[in-house]
Amino acid sequence: MTRKQIQIFFERLREQRPHPETELNYSNxxxxxxxxxxxxxxxxxxxxxxxxxxxxxxxxxxxxxxxxxxxxxxxxxxxxxxxxxxxxxxxxxxxxxxxxxxxxxxxxxxxxxxxxxxxxxxxxxxxxAFGQPTMAVDTHIFRLGNRTGLAVGKNVLEVEHRLVKVIPKEFILDSHHWLILHGRYCCIARKPKCHECVVSDVCNWPDRFEFGADRPSPKAITVKNLDL
The missing domain is CATH 1.10.340.30 (Hypothetical protein; domain 2)
Incomplete structure (x- = not known):
């Protein structure tokens, strides 16, 4: 993905889930x-x-x-x-x-x-727990990173390092939760829900159109206050 695509990608995920959280129950x-x-x-x-x-x-x-x-x-x-x-x-x-x-x-x-x-x-x-900008890559995030072109890597460590490198600082703290939830409920393994994906127009997966994604329009891709 280009820097412009990545910015749009996370702006959309943030808009969809403004306050993402882990789905595990815990209090400390x-x-x-x-x-x-x-x-x-x-x-x-x-x-x-x-x-x-x-x-x-x-x-x-x-x-x-x-x-x-x-x-x-x-x-x-x-x-x-x-x-x-x-x-x-x-x-x-x-x-x-x-x-x-x-x-x-x-x-x-x-x-x-x-x-x-x-x-x-x-x-x-x-x-x-401690608010540090780390990236935990599970099977969902590994799949999503490679499929979309956001972070391509042969193993989870490569994908992790790539994600930390390319994700803008304003998104990095919550990016793990956005990615895992998107991978768990939308960009699923066998039948991804590209027809309802909020980032399908900036995704680079060539097969996304087979799963209902609309073909992107360059005029629809805009980013505010982004120095390109």
Whole structure:
């Protein structure tokens, strides 16, 4: 995409969702950390069903650690890979208690040192809990970045670096949420809803017209206060 297209792209997504938020339920950084850890290869809906029962009982590192692996499994057994996730969460709680006084760290190195926390999970926590301009690339954003031409890359890290580089500063903080929601509900994998997409006229996917996108009109593409 050109700089002009990218500006329009995010202006439209911002207009569509002025206040985007994660669909995971949480009330503090620790709850978010646990929820994102549990969400790997699972839906946000399934995670919310589990944490809606877990968090009223235990929502601190010490409280969840006190449950133990088997106790935690009882709350999250409906989530995929719950055995390994329960072990990782308990190990992470132990580290948070012993090394961080029960507080979720606000830096990448310490977050990624926690069991079950990879780069994507760390990026979500840094962005959503601490307001840092990070980009967590999941399958939806990876697909969207490559399909639209916004950020082309062979792997998630390439797409992440490209997105951080090309997204204007005014959009970067909320861009993760805009992209994941657009990828989840509009730019879906098998049958993208190009006929109702708000950015189809600046998208570079050649097959979009087969899914109902209108052919773009150059006169319709305008950007205010953009120095080109």
């Amino acid at each position: 950084p620790f709850e978010l950390l646990v929820a994102v850890t549990l969400s790997a290869q699972a839906t946000d809906v399934s995670v919310n069903k589990a944490t809606d029962k877990l968090f009223p009982v235990a929502n601190t590192p010490q409280a969840i650690y006190n449950l133990g692996v088997e106790g935690l499994k009882g709350y999250i057994k409906t989530i995929g890979l719950y055995n390994s996730k329960a072990e990782n969460v308990i190990k992470a709680c132990k580290i948070l208690i012993e090394k961080h006084n029960g507080v979720v760290p606000n830096n990448r190195a310490d977050l990624e040192a926690l069991p079950g926390v990879g780069r994507k999970t760390a990026n979500v926590v840094l962005n959503t």
